Amino acid sequence: xxxxxxxxxxxxxxxxxxxxxxxxxxxxASGHREIDADALxxxxxxxxxxxxxxxxxxxxxxxxxxxxxxxMTAYAGSIAPRAETxxxxxxxQRQGGRVAVVxxxxxxxxxxxxxRCALTPDVVVTVDDVQQPKPHPEGLLLACRLLDTPVPxxxxxxxxxxxxxAARAAGVSFQLVGxxxxxACR
Numbered sequence: 001x002x003x004x005x006x007x008x009x010x011x012x013x014x015x016x017x018x019x020x021x022x023x024x025x026x027x028x029a030s031g032h033r034e035i036d037a038d039a040l041x042x043x044x045x046x047x048x049x050x051x052x053x054x055x056x057x058x059x060x061x062x063x064x065x066x067x068x069x070x071x072m073t074a075y076a077g078s079i080a081p082r083a084e085t086x087x088x089x090x091x092x093q094r095q096g097g098r099v100a101v102v103x104x105x106x107x108x109x110x111x112x113x114x115x116r117c118a119l120t121p122d123v124v125v126t127v128d129d130v131q132q133p134k135p136h137p138e139g140l141l142l143a144c145r146l147l148d149t150p151v152p153x154x155x156x157x158x159x160x161x162x163x164x165x166a167a168r169a170a171g172v173s174f175q176l177v178g179x180x181x182x183x184a185c186r
Contacts (some may be wrong), residue, residue, distance in 0.1 A: 002098065002149050002150075002154070003097065003099070003100060003144070003149040003154045003155070004089070004097060004099055004156075005097075005099075005101070005140060005144075005147075005153050005154055005155065005161050006085065006089060006099065006100070006157045006158075007102065007103060008101050008103035008105055008110055008113055008114075008161065009103065009104075009113075009157040009159075010044070010091065010159035011082065011085055011115070011158060012073060012081065012082055012086055012101065012117055012119065012159055013080060013081055013082060013113045013116065013117060014080040014082055015078075015080075015109075015113060016037075016044075016078050017078040018072075018075050018076075019040060020037060020040055021036065021078060022068060022071060022075050025071050025074075025075075026064060026071070027055065027070065029067055030056050030058060030063075031058070032055060032056055032058070034054055046160070046161060047127055047129065048104070048105075048106065049133070050132075051064065051154040052064045057115065061088050064083075065106060069106065069181065072112060076112055079112065079116045081116055081118075085157070085177065086117045086118075090119065093122070098147045098149060099122055100122060100124065100143040100146070101124045101135045102122055102125045102139040102140055102156070102166075103125070103127070104127050104162070105126060106126060106128055107126045110124060110126045123143050123146040125139045125140075125143045128143075129142065134163060135163075135166045136166065136169065137162075137167075137171075137172075138165070139163065140166055140167065140172050141170050144170075151170060151171050152170055155172065155173045155174070156173065157174075157175045157176075157177055158175075158176070159177040
């Protein structure tokens with residue numbers, strides 16, 4: 001493998017607590033019901049557009065995004081870097097490998113989370129950079145192009161069915177987080 005592409009949420013950072021408090025902040029502001037942890041878990045990995053439709057149907061995607069962007073720094077302390085995966089990404093870079101992040105999160109959240117990790121990937125593709133979020137393969141294909149890496153030579157490390165589907169659709173190898181990386185990526 002010449003490049004490893006990481007998902008962000010659940011892979012490089014544990015952001016579940018962050019999203020739960022931020023989404024409930026948005027629910028209060030928009031007059032919607034509280035979102036419980038089980039509902040968030042069932043929707044994990046979906047795009048902001050899907051979150052809006054499911055949890056904030058009276059608000060537009062733009063309204064939800066503006067609220068998230070305005071309030072996210074208040075909850076930044078609840079973003080927990082996943083040390084093992086972050087260390088693996090740094091190790092790949094130290095050994096001359098290329099690292100990218102492809103996420104359904106916004107650029108604002110991604111930048112905040114990567115600062116919490118103190119990680120500087122070679123390429124970052126957010127939902128703001130694509131027409132269609134994961135599970136569509138557009139983000140992974142864009143990352144491969146920006147990394148100048150042939151699709152078959154890339155590995156995508158993710159944590160959700162959405163990630164696995166995106167990798168399959170792109171023709172990129174997939175590794176479920178928590179599983180050992182193939183020898184070529186170590």
